[in-house]
Amino acid sequence: MPRFSLPATLLSGVIALFISTTAPGAEISQGAMLSNSCAACHGTDGNSPGAMPTLNGKSADFIERALKGFRSGERDSTVMGRHASGYSDEEIAQIAEYFAGLK
Numbered sequence: 001m002p003r004f005s006l007p008a009t010l011l012s013g014v015i016a017l018f019i020s021t022t023a024p025g026a027e028i029s030q031g032a033m034l035s036n037s038c039a040a041c042h043g044t045d046g047n048s049p050g051a052m053p054t055l056n057g058k059s060a061d062f063i064e065r066a067l068k069g070f071r072s073g074e075r076d077s078t079v080m081g082r083h084a085s086g087y088s089d090e091e092i093a094q095i096a097e098y099f100a101g102l103k
């Protein structure tokens with residue numbers, strides 16, 4: 001239990017934040033759900049507060065190619081290779097579409 005308490009707390013915070021900024025009744029897409037995990041490093045809605053690259057405003061094509069490149073190792077990375085390896089092609093497309101659709 002203590003081992004998982006911090007990530008669980010962080011995750012529920014991110015989810016609560018997400019839900020509170022979503023219009024009532026709006027459907028939460030699969031891409032939005034998957035993209036919650038990116039907020040820890042890339043900021044809420046992909047607007048990075050610090051050293052991580054901002055994702056908001058990048059095209060779906062860019063994000064999809066970057067994630068696949070990280071996953072295959074073609075694109076150098078410190079953490080993104082490990083992170084991207086957890087997603088299928090379909091999930092990567094959903095994530096890319098989500099970030100590209102943000103205002």
Ligand code: HEC
Pocket residue numbers: 034035037038039040041042052053054055062063066067076077078079080081083095
């Ligand atoms: C643990 C922190 C962390 C998490 C979580 C994370 N990233 Fe990253 N991301 C990075 C870092 C650091 C880089 C710079 C490349 C590297 O060193 O891995 C990066 C780079 C990227 C880039 C390339 C940006 C550019 O302008 O070149 C994309 C796209 C990206 N991340 C997407 C995502 C997506 C989508 C998620 C969620 C599915 C995600 N990241 C989750 C830390 C993270």
